[in-house]
Amino acid sequence: MRSVGYWASQEQYSMQDLIKFVIEAEKGGFTSTMTSDHFHPWWNDGGFGNFTWIWLAAASERTNNMQFVTGVTSPVYRYNPAIIAQAFASLDTLYPNRISLGIGTGEAMNEVSVGFEWPSPETRLNRTIEAIQIINNLWNKGHQPLSQIPPDNEKRFNFGNTHIDKDGFLTYNGQYFRTKSAKLYTPSSHPIPLYMAASGPEAIVAAATFTDGLITTSKPNNSKDVFDKFDQAAKAVGKDPTKLEKIGKPKISYSEDYDEAFKSVNFWRASNIENVFDTSINDPRKLQEKALEEVSDEKLKKSTLIVTSVEDLIKPLEGYFNSGFTQIYLHSTSPDELDFVQQFCKKVLPHFREKT
Numbered sequence: 570m571r572s573v574g575y576w577a578s579q580e581q582y583s584m585q586d587l588i589k590f591v592i593e594a595e596k597g598g599f600t601s602t603m604t605s606d607h608f609h610p611w612w613n614d615g616g617f618g619n620f621t622w623i624w625l626a627a628a629s630e631r632t633n634n635m636q637f638v639t640g641v642t643s644p645v646y647r648y649n650p651a652i653i654a655q656a657f658a659s660l661d662t663l664y665p666n667r668i669s670l671g672i673g674t675g676e677a678m679n680e681v682s683v684g685f686e687w688p689s690p691e692t693r694l695n696r697t698i699e700a701i702q703i704i705n706n707l708w709n710k711g712h713q714p715l716s717q718i719p720p721d722n723e724k725r726f727n728f729g730n731t732h733i734d735k736d737g738f739l740t741y742n743g744q745y746f747r748t749k750s751a752k753l754y755t756p757s758s759h760p761i762p763l764y765m766a767a768s769g770p771e772a773i774v775a776a777a778t779f780t781d782g783l784i785t786t787s788k789p790n791n792s793k794d795v796f797d798k799f800d801q802a803a804k805a806v807g808k809d810p811t812k813l814e815k816i817g818k819p820k821i822s823y824s825e826d827y828d829e830a831f832k833s834v835n836f837w838r839a840s841n842i843e844n845v846f847d848t849s850i851n852d853p854r855k856l857q858e859k860a861l862e863e864v865s866d867e868k869l870k871k872s873t874l875i876v877t878s879v880e881d882l883i884k885p886l887e888g889y890f891n892s893g894f895t896q897i898y899l900h901s902t903s904p905d906e907l908d909f910v911q912q913f914c915k916k917v918l919p920h921f922r923e924k925t
Contacts, residue, residue, distance in 0.1 A: 597914025
């Protein structure tokens with residue numbers, strides 16, 4: 570089943586405006602929203618630093634059936650995995666079957682900014698895998714049995730010593746994280762989907778092994794290798810790849826004035842810095858300065874679907890589904906975001922809903 574959802578940028582808009590956008594999105598026919606979870610924004614000028622978990626509760630309360638997922642919450646340092654499990658279980662008790670968790674290895678602008686050193690990608694990935702094991706066990710989703718893990722994966726990934734006693738208390742001893750007789754006394758009311766953002770081969774295998782789906786910034790023209798690796802890894806642990814989600818996030822800017830549409834994309838210039846997810850730079854001022862020096866206008870244009878007619882989005886978005894994506898969340902950076910939502914819901918969304 571393919572799904573077109575809305576993206577809420579906590580770095581770009583105020584919490585109040587984002588609530589207006591998702592209310593309008595639901596009114597127009599959107600049923601799901603993915604939202605970022607950051608401490609710092611990618612861009613200094615005009616940026617925001619909303620606390621996503623508070624916004625999730627407020628937005629859920631102000632919408633009727635909108636489903637929400639983070640894109641993504643990082644358990645590497647600033648969030649303890651047991652606290653993530655508690656927070657999202659509590660959200661699910663308030664808003665049953667409307668909350669999902671997207672998880673990833675994080676960025677320096679969020680972790681270094683609050684006092685942590687920025688480690689290697691391997692360390693961040695292993696910390697994330699341990700965190701997933703804790704979260705799944707506290708949610709009573711269990712963990713991938715070691716007997717099903719291919720030997721090569723067992724060597725490359727961290728597996729903590731897990732013990733759950735007869736009363737459901739979790740004691741976990743890993744290289745990076747530990748719990749001691751931990752239990753959620755306010756458990757989730759339903760199973761909470763857990764997805765993982767991944768780009769490198771090791772992370773893609775981890776997403777297939779430990780979660781319910783993959784979040785990727787890959788585009789249709791370069792997603793085949795990513796999905797092939799993901800499917801192979803899922804099959805290796807006895808999963809059916811067709812039951813796992815493949816989630817994309819096309820970036821869009823719409824205005825009848827092309828120059829205005831392109832100008833609005835500038836806010837995301839820093840996200841196009843080469844190897845940006847591995848950079849140790851945490852200061853948005855420095856990220857902005859680096860981006861202005863290194864990211865050309867041409868590269869910025871290639872990163873975003875810039876359109877002057879909202880119907881021109883139909884074909885490129887179809888390309889996502891034709892290449893294997895099951896869900897996409899529209900990351901709009903349009904000059905008039907409310908107008909984009911209204912125009913998309915009126916002229917484009919019905920096309921995809923009819924084919925669902």
